[in-house]
Amino acid sequence: MKKRICILYTGGTIGMVPTDRGYAPKPGALAQYLKAIPDLASPEAPAWELVEMEPLLDSSNITVREWRAIGQAIFDHYDRFDGFVVLHGTDTMAYTASALSFMLENLQKPVIFTGSQIPLCRMRSDGRDNLITSLLIAAQGRAAEVCLYFGGKLLRGNRAVKRSADGLEAFYSPNWPPLATAGVNIQYDAGALAKPKATGELTLAAFEPVPIGVLKVFPGIQFELFESILTERLRGIVLETFGAGNIPDNGKSTLLPLIQRAYKNGTVLTVCSQCAQGSVHLGTYATSAALKDAGAVSGQDMTTEAAVAKLYYLFSKGYELEEIKRKVEENLRGEIS
The missing domain is CATH 3.40.50.1170 (L-asparaginase, N-terminal domain)
Incomplete structure (x- = not known):
């Protein structure tokens, strides 16, 4: 047949x-x-x-x-x-x-x-x-x-x-x-x-239109310009960083205070790489250790597309915040190596 x-x-x-x-x-x-x-x-x-x-x-x-x-x-x-x-x-x-x-x-x-x-x-x-x-x-x-x-x-x-x-x-x-x-x-x-x-x-699993953002780091980025969107309404952020999870760290960056505030607001920050190939390893370099200390989670080798979809899925399932952060780093559908 x-x-x-x-x-x-x-x-x-x-x-x-x-x-x-x-x-x-x-x-x-x-x-x-x-x-x-x-x-x-x-x-x-x-x-x-x-x-x-x-x-x-x-x-x-x-x-x-x-x-x-x-x-x-x-x-x-x-x-x-x-x-x-x-x-x-x-x-x-x-x-x-x-x-x-x-x-x-x-x-x-x-x-x-x-x-x-x-x-x-x-x-x-x-x-x-x-x-x-x-x-x-x-x-x-x-x-x-x-x-x-x-x-x-x-x-x-x-x-x-x-x-x-x-x-x-x-x-x-x-x-x-x-x-x-x-x-x-x-x-x-x-x-x-x-x-x-x-x-x-x-x-x-019925997805809900959860407020999620994507922010791409670039040389000279003025993070304070994005301060107005990092409110308690923003549930998740996918941060596209350099290399293995690195961000500007010249003593003048306002990113970490913003991330720390987002963390206190209950926002889940998932770190992905701008590099198409390879994986995020938070803490490998000093310029990524601060992200880990501020409560960010690693997207490992997920694509930005998968990371965005995964955040929608996890929030829509109604998991508690710590469970969402744990599952972001867990391979659920073959999205992580």
Whole structure:
């Protein structure tokens, strides 16, 4: 019997149409594009069904509300399908894939995010291969986790980073190997795939729009300019530091007093690196020891996208502050090596 795959279209370049203001999603357009791809009717293709989200959005407009809607759609259709292909715009795809990796608890079926840099309405669209290969991967069932497929590589969703605005190999995974590579055959890396989970029903962790910020350190940064946002309302901060977790420490920096105040306010500060590869090691250098002393926690080798999604998840679960800080540094969904 053929495997059944749900194609969940959220918007994004792959199904857009040209307008007077540039490419934009249009309800019903993707269904017409899919009818024009003969491979999707091939005997080798799994059975599939298209579900369109409403409204369709450019991924720049995706928020926590849309994350919840996508998660709910997968949850509602979970028993009817063997896997899911989520068509999504590339700009925030890594954020949404990271969010869904935490939101879908006890996931035991493939959820493959993909899209394109060129719309299906264009001759050279990369969307055809991305979609067809994603369908096959979802049907094969070996990657029973949230993944991102693009340009011949299957990546863990919460390890992926967008690296190119116009290249067809738009994503990469700096700190974890590809789960599979698609050439003549689809070759899986068994050691990179998530280990099969014990049986259990899928549950959906409903994310709340918790106030979370991202702050990138740069030479000469005047931290006092950000003082007004570091209030008790801000629940979490992802701080993108230099190297292995380093910050300016010339005796004039106002960052540490701000961090100490945030700590007293109950804000969780997660330290990630601006370097794509490598890990944060608080205390290795004197310029990072102060962060550790001020109560910051290490994001280790998490991407910023994964760190943001993880904070939303942990706060939405209602954990106590110390438990959140502990779990930030704990590997929950393969997001930390």
